[in-house]
Amino acid sequence: MEPIVRHEGLVVCMNRVNVDTDQIIPKQFLKRIERDGFGEFLFFDWRYLPDGSPNPDFELNRPEAKGATILLVDDNFGCGSSREHAVWALRDYGFRVILAPSFADIFYNNCFKNGLLPIRIPRELYKQLSESHARGEWRRMTVDLEQQTAATDHGVTFSFEIDPHKRHMLLHGLDDIGITLQYEDEIARYEASRRPYQFVYA
Amino acid sequence: MGRTLFEKVWDAHVVKELPDGQTLLYIDLHLVHEVTSPQAFAGLRFAGRKVRRPELTFATMDHNVPTVNPKDVRDAIARKQIETLEQNCREFGVQLAGLDSPFQGIVHVIGPELGLTMPGKTIVCGDSHTSTHGAFGALAFGIGTSEVEHVLATQCLWQSRPKTMRIQLNGALQPGVTAKDVILGLIAKYGVNFGTGHVVEYAGSLIPQLSMEQRMTICNMSIEFGARAGMMAPDETTIAYVQGRRYAPKGEDWEACVAEWRELKSDLDAVFDVDVVFDVHDLEPQVTWGTNPGQGTGISGVVPDPKDAKSEEEALAIRQALEYMDLKPGTKISEIPIQHVFIGSCTNARIEDLRLAASIVKGRRVADGVRAVVVPGSKQVKQQAEAEGLHEIFLEAGFEWREPGCSACLGMNPDIIPAGERCASTSNRNFEGRQGKGARTHLVSPAMAAAAAIAGHFVDVRELTSEGVTA
The missing domain is CATH 3.30.499.10 (Aconitase, domain 3)
Known part of the structure; x- marks a missing residue:
């Protein structure tokens, strides 16, 4: 996994609540058995018109959003289906950081497995940032995961909270499974402590 | 201080706790379907890893399957996904209720009906509606594909301890009003993210009146208000449902399980982070x-x-x-x-x-x-x-x-x-x-x-x- 320590990039804002993973990557694209190549289908039903051309009104299609790597979005982002394809699509499109007042739990966990940094910010800060962004007061942001701080290019700075374990994994691009296998003894001991019927089925 | 149902199941599955609060949790049952598993098996293959406990893993295909003639999968990409699951199960020794099996079906329907789902278990699946199985007093939740790979390789999962919420459903339903109306009414009242970060226990006078099917409907939609999982304490209805099913314990094992399950409930002095009371007697469809x-x-x-x-x-x-x-x-x-x-x-x-x-x-x-x-x-x-x-x-x-x-x-x-x-x-x-x-x-x-x-x-x-x- 590609680590993330410090990231500077263009910000796109989607002023939408409860964006579910069906919108992020619609079901017709879940049939592929690879992890890559989902970026072109990101937000498919919002992003393209019925004739297949880009929808000029959709946030990501506006000229000023071209090349965005940071997504600023409203409450409960990533709700619904557990599909990790949503995170793969966001990453494949080029996003590295998402800021929102809240995220759905499964989506939030999936981000950390794929080098995508989700940052929870207070709702007041979201409103302030999205409104000033809409007025064109700022466009870019620098995020420092090591320091747990972020700064817009018009001088708003803030710090954010993140679980230390998740932060560590992301900073170093670590593979969870490799770490867990270091606890093989503990796992084997746990298994030996259970009664056989607790492992039913044979 | 007493413990909640969730805390009892959680505590019984802790393999390792790290100082930073991360817990390595043992998973008793891993359900697998064709859509969220191919990349996980590919990851295992790439790293030269095996499925640690194939006998705790059970697969079926449900999302892509045509319902007129299930074997006539005309969409080539869908067919490839179904065939990939068959191949992965063969290669890694995972039991599959495939298209020819009399047990094939929606993963959250077959788990309970085969007796794989039982009180007190930890159950995961790469599917958000895994919360369904909480109706049996299991801790059951959906995971992403990277976590599917992690469970296949280690039979464990890293988790940070969620908060707890109790929702007391009180009263009796009017005729024609169902469990579906209860959960829809609840979400309409409290919104689609009021459960985020929480494991919910449904309690109250309504629950003992509900069949297992109705309980599953409520727990199934816990994810629709953001809850990590929904749970209900097992009772005689639960025990009667599980008894005699294909993979349910038999003989002395069964007696031992039942004795444990009868004790598996929140203590009277257990404290929840959030407490909600929802009256159902006036609820309409x-x-x-x-x-x-x-x-x-x-x-x-x-x-x-x-x-x-x-x-x-x-x-x-x-x-x-x-x-x-x-x-x-x-x-x-x-x-x-x-x-x-x-x-x-x-x-x-x-x-x-x-x-x-x-x-x-x-x-x-x-x-x-x-x-x-x-x-x-x-x-x-x-x-x-x-x-x-x-x-x-x-x-x-x-x-x-x-x-x-x-x-x-x-x-x-x-x-x-x-x-x-x-x-x-x-x-x-x-x-x-x-x-x-x-x-x-x-x-x-x-x-x-x-x-x-x-x-x-x-x-x-x-x-x-x-x-x-x-x-």
Whole structure:
């Protein structure tokens, strides 16, 4: 996994609540058995018109959003289906950081497995940032995961909270499974402590 | 201080706790389906790893499976995904209820009916509706594909301890009002993210009155208000349901399990981070009008006006939903016409759901211009329904009777609702495009879906009399 320590990039804002993973990557694209190549289908039903051309009104299609790597979005982002394809699509499109007042739990966990940094910010800060962004007061942001701080290019700075374990994994691009296998003894001991019927089925 | 049901199950599965609060949790049952597993098996293969406990892993295919002829998978990419699961299960020694198996079906229907789902277990699946299994007093939650790979390789999962919430469902349901109406009413009242970060325990006087099927419907939709998992303490109803099932413990093992399960409940002095009380005795049948499961109201209600919203954000969300759903504020819910009825999904495709729907449609006809489909949750449900003659009731009324699968709940198979048309659906999500691009989904109970099929529009199922429906 590609680590993330410090990231500077263009910000796109989607002023939408409860964006579910069906919108992020619609079901017709879940049939592929690879992890890559989902970026072109990101937000498919919002992003393209019925004739297949880009929808000029959709946030990501506006000229000023071209090349965005940071997504600023409203409450409960990533709700619904557990599909990790949503995170793969966001990453494949080029996003590295998402800021929102809240995220759905499964989506939030999936981000950390794929080098995508989700940052929870207070709702007041979201409103302030999205409104000033809409007025064109700022466009870019620098995020420092090591320091747990972020700064817009018009001088708003803030710090954010993140679980230390998740932060560590992301900073170093670590593979969870490799770490867990270091606890093989503990796992084997746990298994030996259970009664056989607790492992039913044979 | 006493412990909650959740805390008891959690504590019993801790393999290792790290100083930073991360817990390595042991997983008793890992359910696998074709959509969220191929990349996980590919990861194992790439790293030269094995499935640590294939005997704790159970797979089926459900999302892509056609429901007219399950073996006639014409979509080449879908076929590849199904074949990939078959190949992965062979290669890694995982048991598969495949297309030829008499046990194939929706993963959250077959787990309980095979007796794989049991009280006190930790259960995961790469599927958000894994919360269903919490109805048995299991800790069950959906995970992403990277976590699927992690569980396959280690039989464990890193978790940070969630917060706890108790929702007391009190009272008795009026006739014609179901568990589906309870969970839809609850989400309509509290919103689609009030459970985020929490494991919910449903308690209160309603629960002992509910069958396992109804309990599963409620736990299934816990994810629709953001909860990590939904749980209910096991009782005699739970024990009776599990007893004798294919993989349920037998003999002395069974006795030992039952003794443990009878003790598996929250202590009286256990403290929850959040406590909610929801009275159900006034609840009426629910219908969603919007594009998330919280945008719903009772059958006597009307489509809301964004002007009456409590906040700017809510007004915006209502406007966006009404535009997509092509509904006008003030329209009576009972005056919304429908063109499709879907009775199915991991929320409402169990035998009891089909019995309920059949009892409404018996001797009646599907309204002109309505296409109504029943998709049983599993092969076993289908077989049972046919043994009871339910399929004949549906077919005589003009319903289609299909083979099991996820079907039109998410339309990954050919069962798609056309753009601009409305569906009364017993599924769990009314998101934009969920049942097909431009399709308009209204979530309802099986009883309400059956009634809508007969009337051609939403109707209070309680008004159905032997004289028929007021059209």
